[in-house]
Amino acid sequence: MKNTGLWIRTAIIIAITLAGLYVVFGPRRAPNANDLTWQGIKDNLATNINLGLDLKGGSHLVMRVKTDDYLKTLTENNAQAALTAAQDAKLPVTENTITAENKNYVFGLVLSDAAQSQAVIDEVKKKVDLSNWTESGSGNSITWSLPGQMQELMKRQAVEQALKIIESRINAFGVKEPTLQRHGAESSDQILLQMPGVDDPERVKSLIGAESNLALMKIVGPPNPSPVQTYPTRDAALQSIGGKETATRKVFPFADRDTPKDTKSNKPEAAKTPSEFVVVEYPAVVDGSELRDANAVSRTGSDKDFQIAFAFKPAGAQKFGEWTGKNINNYMGVVLNDEVKSAAYIKSQIFDQGEISGRFTKATADDLALTLKSGALPAKIEYQEERTVGPSLGADSIKAGVEASLGGLVFVVIFMLLYYRGSGVNAVVALLLNMLLTMAALVMFDSTLTLPGIAGFILGIGMAVDSNVLIFERMREELRAGKGVVEAVEQGFDRAFVTIIDTHITTILSSVILYMYGSGPIKGFAVTLILGLLINLFSAVFVSRTIFMWLIERKPDLKQLSI
Amino acid sequence: MFEFFTNIHVDWMGKRKIFSALSIAILLAGLLSAVGRQFTDGGTDAFNLGVDFQGGTVVTAKFKQKPSTDDIRASLQNVGVTEAIIQDSTDKTDEVLVKVPNLGQREDCVDENSQPMPEAGRCVVKKALDTFGTEAVGATQLPDDATASYKIVGTDAVGPVAGEQLRNQAVLATLLGLLGILLFIAFRYDWTYAAGAVIAVFHDVLITLAFFSMFQWEISLTVLAALLTLVGFSVNDSIVIFDRIRENLSLHRGDSLYKLTNDSINQTMSRTIVTNGLVLLSVAALVLFGGEVLRGFSLALFVGSITGTYSTIAIASPIAIWWQNKLGEAKMKEVLAPQETGEKLASTSRRTVTRRPVTR
Numbered sequence: 001m002k003n004t005g006l007w008i009r010t011a012i013i014i015a016i017t018l019a020g021l022y023v024v025f026g027p028r029r030a031p032n033a034n035d036l037t038w039q040g041i042k043d044n045l046a047t048n049i050n051l052g053l054d055l056k057g058g059s060h061l062v063m064r065v066k067t068d069d070y071l072k073t074l075t076e077n078n079a080q081a082a083l084t085a086a087q088d089a090k091l092p093v094t095e096n097t098i099t100a101e102n103k104n105y106v107f108g109l110v111l112s113d114a115a116q117s118q119a120v121i122d123e124v125k126k127k128v129d130l131s132n133w134t135e136s137g138s139g140n141s142i143t144w145s146l147p148g149q150m151q152e153l154m155k156r157q158a159v160e161q162a163l164k165i166i167e168s169r170i171n172a173f174g175v176k177e178p179t180l181q182r183h184g185a186e187s188s189d190q191i192l193l194q195m196p197g198v199d200d201p202e203r204v205k206s207l208i209g210a211e212s213n214l215a216l217m218k219i220v221g222p223p224n225p226s227p228v229q230t231y232p233t234r235d236a237a238l239q240s241i242g243g244k245e246t247a248t249r250k251v252f253p254f255a256d257r258d259t260p261k262d263t264k265s266n267k268p269e270a271a272k273t274p275s276e277f278v279v280v281e282y283p284a285v286v287d288g289s290e291l292r293d294a295n296a297v298s299r300t301g302s303d304k305d306f307q308i309a310f311a312f313k314p315a316g317a318q319k320f321g322e323w324t325g326k327n328i329n330n331y332m333g334v335v336l337n338d339e340v341k342s343a344a345y346i347k348s349q350i351f352d353q354g355e356i357s358g359r360f361t362k363a364t365a366d367d368l369a370l371t372l373k374s375g376a377l378p379a380k381i382e383y384q385e386e387r388t389v390g391p392s393l394g395a396d397s398i399k400a401g402v403e404a405s406l407g408g409l410v411f412v413v414i415f416m417l418l419y420y421r422g423s424g425v426n427a428v429v430a431l432l433l434n435m436l437l438t439m440a441a442l443v444m445f446d447s448t449l450t451l452p453g454i455a456g457f458i459l460g461i462g463m464a465v466d467s468n469v470l471i472f473e474r475m476r477e478e479l480r481a482g483k484g485v486v487e488a489v490e491q492g493f494d495r496a497f498v499t500i501i502d503t504h505i506t507t508i509l510s511s512v513i514l515y516m517y518g519s520g521p522i523k524g525f526a527v528t529l530i531l532g533l534l535i536n537l538f539s540a541v542f543v544s545r546t547i548f549m550w551l552i553e554r555k556p557d558l559k560q561l562s563i
Numbered sequence: 564m565f566e567f568f569t570n571i572h573v574d575w576m577g578k579r580k581i582f583s584a585l586s587i588a589i590l591l592a593g594l595l596s597a598v599g600r601q602f603t604d605g606g607t608d609a610f611n612l613g614v615d616f617q618g619g620t621v622v623t624a625k626f627k628q629k630p631s632t633d634d635i636r637a638s639l640q641n642v643g644v645t646e647a648i649i650q651d652s653t654d655k656t657d658e659v660l661v662k663v664p665n666l667g668q669r670e671d672c673v674d675e676n677s678q679p680m681p682e683a684g685r686c687v688v689k690k691a692l693d694t695f696g697t698e699a700v701g702a703t704q705l706p707d708d709a710t711a712s713y714k715i716v717g718t719d720a721v722g723p724v725a726g727e728q729l730r731n732q733a734v735l736a737t738l739l740g741l742l743g744i745l746l747f748i749a750f751r752y753d754w755t756y757a758a759g760a761v762i763a764v765f766h767d768v769l770i771t772l773a774f775f776s777m778f779q780w781e782i783s784l785t786v787l788a789a790l791l792t793l794v795g796f797s798v799n800d801s802i803v804i805f806d807r808i809r810e811n812l813s814l815h816r817g818d819s820l821y822k823l824t825n826d827s828i829n830q831t832m833s834r835t836i837v838t839n840g841l842v843l844l845s846v847a848a849l850v851l852f853g854g855e856v857l858r859g860f861s862l863a864l865f866v867g868s869i870t871g872t873y874s875t876i877a878i879a880s881p882i883a884i885w886w887q888n889k890l891g892e893a894k895m896k897e898v899l900a901p902q903e904t905g906e907k908l909a910s911t912s913r914r915t916v917t918r919r920p921v922t923r
Contacts, residue, residue: 062725184728199716200700202685383682384725390716392704393623396655400854407852408845415841452788455860459792462845463799466838470803473834499806502751506802507795509747510740514791517736519729525788529795 006553009546016538017433020440024048048443052450052524055398057391058196059204063381065162065189067155070379071146072100074154077292078128078144079107081314081352085127086120093120097143105151108143117142127352152187158378159189165377166191166208175204184519190384199390205383215284216320219331219343220249228331228343230254230276237277252333254278254340278340280333285323290316296365306365311353321351401454408458412465420472422562426547427468434464434532434539441531452525460532463507467540471496475563485558489548497541504533575828575876576821576884582877586766593773600776610776613783613859614719616733618726619664620684623717625705626657630695635659638694642687652855658716660855661688665723685718733787740791741765744798752805755890759883760801763874767797770870771863786859793867796842800835800875805883807831820884828876839872 027035027044034040053060079096086093092112099106109124111117117137124130132154133144146154163180170178175195183192198204220241221229231237237251238244245251254276294310312320324332324346333340413431416424438460442449449457475492483491508530515526552558597609614621630638632649639647644663652658663684672686689698696712699705705714721729741761748757768790775782807827815823846868849861 064724188728201718382722383720384722384728386682386685386718386720388718390623390714392625393716397854397857400852401849401857404849404852404854404857405845408848411844411848412841419837451857452785452860455785455788455792455857458845458849459795462796462838462842465841466799466834469834469837469841473831473837476833477830495810499803502802502806503799506744506747506798509743510791510795510798513740513743514736517732517739519732519784522733522736522784522788522791525791529792 003549003553006546006549009542009549013543013546016437020433020437023440023443024436049439050446050448051394051398052448052453053194053196053387053394054389054451055394055449056196057199057389057394058194059198059201060385060387061193061195061201061205061383062183062385063191063193063208063383065159065191065381066379067158067189068379070158071105071151071154073379075100075105075107075146077313078130078133081128082107082109082124082144084314084318085124088127089119089123091120091123092116097141103148103151105146106143108141111140111142114140155189156186159191161378162381163191166193169208170195170204191381197391199388201386201388205386208381215335216286217284217333217335217340218281218327219333219340220279220281221331228254228278230278232276234277237279241279248281250280251277252280252335252338252340254333254343278333278343280335280340284335285332286312286316286320290319292316296362298362298365304361306362308365309353312351314352317352321349325349397451398454401451405454405458409461412461416465416468420468420563423472423475423548426544427465427472429547430468430539430544431461431464433543434536435461437535437539438528438532441535442528445527445531447527448524449528450524452522453528456525456528457532460529460536463504463533464536464540466503467496467500467536468544470499471540471544472563475561479561479563485561486552486556488561489552493541493545493548500537500541504537508533571829571832572825573829574825576825576881579877579881582873582881586770586874586878589770589773590766593769593776596773597776607779610772611779611781613781613786614662614721614726615784616726616730616782617664618721618723619662620666620682620688620718620720621660621662622685622688622715623652623658623660624688624692624713625655625716626659626695626713627705628712629657629659632659634695635661635691638691639663639688641694642690644687644691655855658855661692663688682720682722684720685715689715729784733784737787737791737794740794744794748798748802748805752809755886756801756805756879756883758886759879759881760798760805762882763801763879764794764797766874766878767793767867767870770874771866774866775863780862781859783859785857786863789860789863789867793864793871796868797871797874800839800871801879803831803834804828804875804880808880808883820887824880824884828880835872835875839868842868 025041025044025048027040028047035044076098079098083093083096086109093109094112095110097106097108097110109120111120117140121135121137121142130144132146132150134147135142135144137143159182163182167180170180170193175198177196179192179194181192183190193208195201195204219228231240231251234251234253241249241251290312292311292313294308296306297309298306311317328346328348330346331343332346334342334344409431413428416427416431418424420427435457438457442453447453471492474496475488478488478491479485511526511530511533515523515530518526600607601609632651635649636647639645639649639661644666646664648662650660650662652660666683666687669683669687671690672683692698692713692715697710699708699711699714703711703714705711708714741764744764745757745761748760771790771793774780775786780786804827807830808824811818811823811827811830818826843865846861846864849857850865853861
C-alpha cells in the first residue's frame, strides 16, 4: 500500500475497537466458549458494568456524626475524672467548671489553696490523659482547653471511629457489598452508606444507632487455677443452678475465642451452634456505655500473644476497680448481646485501664477490641439523607430510560442515513464506536452507572451527532463552492475541527467544574459526559476521517461524494 | 443532495427587537408566576422544589387497587399530616407518590429498640397507607402476597440541613461552571462574545425556570443536571456561530459586522436545524417514554433545547455585535489563522492543508 499512515491509523482504530469490545463484553476470567453465546455476553455485560443504587435497587444513607456532642461529653468526663483524681489524692480541690459550647471546650478545677496547684496538676495528669489539652493556671484555678486544631483532629478521629463501628455492625448484619465512606467536605462530619439490595433500611438504621449490649460479668465457677467452668449443653448449665435462671444467675452461650474470623471478606458469618455454655452472675458489673476505649496490644510482638487494653470512663472505672479487687483469681466474661465472647482471668485489681488477657491472635484481638469499642459510638448520629429504591422500581426506570434512549438512537441513525446517505454510514460507525468506548471507559475507571449517568451518556451522543453534522455540513459547503472531493473532505474536517474543539473544551470545562463541586448524582452525570466527549474527539474526528481517507485512497479521482 | 436551508438570507439582526420583546414577555410571565405564587396566601411556592432541595420525604407506593387521591389525603390527615402532596405516577397507573415535609421524631414511630426514629416521614406515610390494607414487607413482591394490598417501592428522605447543603452546592457549581465558560470564550474569542454567550445562557436557564414555575413542574437534582446540560448546549450553539463570524471576519474584511453576523447565522442554519432537531426529537422521546423518574430532567431539556437555539440567534449574537459597535470598532481578536490551528491540533493529519477562502 502506498499510504503507510493510513494503515497505521486503521491499525490503531481496530486495536482500540477490539480492546473496547473485550473490556465491555469480555469476561474478567479465562475466556471460554460460553462467552460467545448471547447469554454469556449478557452475563459478562452485567458483571462488568456497575449499576448505581437507583438502577439496581438499594438504600443510600447519609448520616452525620454529632461531633460537637462528642467533644462536649469528653470535656465533661475529663472534668469529672480530674476532680475525682484530685480528691482521691486528698488535695484541696473544691469544684470543677465546664464550658462546652461555640467551639470552646474548657474545663477547670477550683482550689482552696493556690499553692497546691502544681501538685493537683501532677496528680490529674497521672490519672487522666490530657495530652491534647492546653493547660493554664491563674490564682486558685487551673483550666484545660482544647485548641481549635485539636478539636478538628479529634472530630475527625471520632468520625473515623464511628465509621469503623458502623462497618462492624453492618458486616454483622450481613449486607452484601456495602459502600461505607466519608462524605462531603471533611468538616461536614458526614458518612455515606450504600447498601445494594436493601429496600427496608429501618432495620439497618436501628442497628447502626443501637447501643450494643456489651457487659462484663463474673463467670460462676471454682476459683483459679481451674479452667473456666463450662457446660456442654444449656440444660447441663441450668442443672448447676437448680434447673432455671434466677435473678442473679443466667446461662449464656460461650463462643470459642480462638475461632479465626475472616474480617477481610464481607461475607456474613454462618450461624454456629454454640458448643459450650457458662453460668454468669447477674446483673453486669459494668456495661458498654462505661467504656471509653479499647485496643489490641502485644507485649511480646508475637502474633499469638495479643491482649486487649481497655479504658473506662471515670464512673465505670470506680465501679470496676472495686469489683475486680474483690474478685481476683476469678473469671470475667465479656458478654456481647447475650453471648460470652471471651473469658478473662482477673490477676489483679483493675481501675481505669485494664487488659483482657488470653491467647488472642492479632485478628481476634483486633476484632474484640472493635466489638468492645463498638459498644460506644463516639457520639450520636443523625440521618440527613435517605434514598431507597426498590429493585422493581430501579428495573423499571432503567428499562424506561434505556428504551427511550434506544428509540432516540434508532431515529438518529435512520435520519443520518437518509440525510447524509453514504457519509451517514460513516457517522453511524463513529456513533456506535463512541458508545462502545464510553462504556469501556466506564468499566475501566470502575465508575458506577446511575440515572443521571445515563443522561450524561445520551448528551455525549448528542454532541457526537453534532460533530458529524458540523463536519458534513462544512463538506457540503465546500462542495457547493466548487471544490473537488478530496479537497472538500480535507477542508471540511480541518475547518469543523476548530469548532468541535471549542465546543468540546467548553463543555468538558464546565463538566469538570460540576464534577469538582457537585454532589453524588451530578458527579455521575459529569463523569459520563466528560468520557463521552473525550472519546468523541477520537471517534468523530479521527475514525470518521480515516474512513473518508480510505474512500479517497481507493478512488483518487472520485467526482461525486455521497453526502 | 437532500438538504434543508442551504441558501437563506434572513435578516436576523433586524428582528432583534421582536426577539427581545418575546424573551422579556416570557420572563415577565415567569416572574409574575413566581412572585404571585410566593405571596398568595395558601398558594404554592414560587417553585415546586423537590425533597432534594427542600427536605422532606417522598414515598413511592405500588397498589393492587389504587385508592383515589382524596382517599389518600384523608388517610394522611387522620395520622396528622396536612401538608402532603399526592401525585399519580404518569407512566405507571398502579403507583402513587406521596410527598411530606420533614416531620422529625414522633412518639408513635419507634425502631426495634423502642427509640424514636430520627425521621418519621416514611413511618407516618406507611401508617396512613395501612388504612387501605397491609403492606407486602421485606423481600416479598406485591403479586406474591395474597393478603397485602400495597408495597412501598421507593423512599427519598432528605433532612433540612442536607437539603440546604445540596442547594448551595448546586448553585455554587453552576456559577463556577458559567465563570469557567466566560473565561474560556473570552480567551478564545473576545469579552464581548463571552458576555453575549453567558447572558444567553442565563436567559435560557431563566426561561426554563419560568416554565417550571408556571407549570409547577418539580425541581430535583436531576433537573439541575438538565439545566447544566442545556447550559452546555446553548454555549455550544453560540460557539458554532461565533466561530463562523470569526472566520467570515477574516475573509470579508469590508463587510459590516451586522451583515457578517446575519450571514454567519444563515450559513450555519442547516447545522443548527439538523443538530437541534435531532436533540429535540430524542428529548421528546425521553419526555414521552422515559418514565416518571426522568420526567423533570426531560422537560427541562426539552424547553432548554428550544430556548438554547433561539437565544443564540436572538440574544447572544445581538449582544455581541451591539457591544462591539459600542466599542467603536470590531476588536475581535486575531486568533491563530484557521489553517494553523487546524494543522496544529489535528496532528493526526499529515497532509499540508491549503487554506482557501470559502466563497458562497
